Amino acid sequence: MADSSPNTSTRAKQKRSGFEKIIEAQQAVLLRAARRLYNNREDQAQDLVQDTLLKGYGAFLENKFEEGTNARAWLLRIMTNLFITEYNRKKKWEADVDFDNVVSEGSSGLEALQAPPADQPEAALVANVMDEPLEKALATLSPDLRVCLVMIDIEEVSYDEAAIALEIPIGTVRSRLFRARQRLHGLLQEYAKQRRR
Amino acid sequence: MMRKNGETQAPNQEIEALDEGPIEPCEHMTNQINSLADGTLHGVIKHFTRFHAWHCGKCSPALRRLIALRTRVITLRQLPRDAERNLLPVARYSALKKAMDALESGEESSNG
Numbered sequence: 001m002a003d004s005s006p007n008t009s010t011r012a013k014q015k016r017s018g019f020e021k022i023i024e025a026q027q028a029v030l031l032r033a034a035r036r037l038y039n040n041r042e043d044q045a046q047d048l049v050q051d052t053l054l055k056g057y058g059a060f061l062e063n064k065f066e067e068g069t070n071a072r073a074w075l076l077r078i079m080t081n082l083f084i085t086e087y088n089r090k091k092k093w094e095a096d097v098d099f100d101n102v103v104s105e106g107s108s109g110l111e112a113l114q115a116p117p118a119d120q121p122e123a124a125l126v127a128n129v130m131d132e133p134l135e136k137a138l139a140t141l142s143p144d145l146r147v148c149l150v151m152i153d154i155e156e157v158s159y160d161e162a163a164i165a166l167e168i169p170i171g172t173v174r175s176r177l178f179r180a181r182q183r184l185h186g187l188l189q190e191y192a193k194q195r196r197r
Numbered sequence: 198m199m200r201k202n203g204e205t206q207a208p209n210q211e212i213e214a215l216d217e218g219p220i221e222p223c224e225h226m227t228n229q230i231n232s233l234a235d236g237t238l239h240g241v242i243k244h245f246t247r248f249h250a251w252h253c254g255k256c257s258p259a260l261r262r263l264i265a266l267r268t269r270v271i272t273l274r275q276l277p278r279d280a281e282r283n284l285l286p287v288a289r290y291s292a293l294k295k296a297m298d299a300l301e302s303g304e305e306s307s308n309g
């Protein structure tokens with residue numbers, strides 16, 4: 001039976017304001033993570049954040065979020081889940097590409113690192129950051145590897161939480177994280193060598 | 198940071214110049230070295246891994262490089278200095294609010 005009593009309405013308002021507080025507190029972190037997942041493509045990053053918050057609100061209304069627990073980790077989990085779902089959908093169309101070796105937009109890692117700003121549509125955004133080579137190197141990692149590194153090293157999500165979010169065994173999280181760090185290191189070394197020449 | 202000739206050097210260049218070579222620990226120690234680098238290894242395994250790395254010609258540089266890389270990656274935790282970049286644009290936020298309203302009405306009608 002419908003319950004439209006004032007109590008219900010107050011509860012709904014409290015829920016809404018509770019979630020709006022979460023949005024206020026977490027949107028910066030979500031935007032930062034989404035930009036990294038989408039290589040600073042602002043529109044896609046904002047889409048992802050919007051979808052994450054909406055999905056989060058749906059779950060919040062269904063009391064799937066335990067108040068007092070880590071809202072940041074919970075929203076990041078929803079976000080990576082959405083990102084991976086979208087990535088897997090695209091991957092189906094590019095099934096014969098080795099995603100661990102290929103880099104985004106089809107260029108080699110080093111080429112991407114060396115590309116002049118004019119060749120990089122996201123350069124204007126990257127230019128605002130302190131460590132441009134690192135941002136660019138991160139952007140050249142395959143999504144599988146990048147998402148592990150972004151979640152664990154940048155967003156401080158635990159291995160366990162990352163495994164749940166990505167729906168993969170924790171051992172796979174560990175090995176992907178290692179490969180991500182290894183590749184990032186290699187790219188940065190190459191870039192440093194090139195600059196010294 | 199100052200070079201010998203007094204020229205200033207950016208911290209990143211300093212880090213890049215610090216340690217060259219690949220990250221290639223012993224195959225059977227890869228996960229442990231990786232976890233030691235980010236502080237998620239504990240107990241006896243941590244001590245064993247540190248001991249191994251101390252004596253191993255492959256794991257020692259791998260650990261050093263992983264720690265240096267991670268130190269650098271952690272700097273990306275800083276939020277953009279431009280406050281606007283930390284917020285969803287107004288149009289996005291309004292759209293989100295509308296979608297949340299719609300969710301609420303859906304919720305109410307399903308409860309009813």
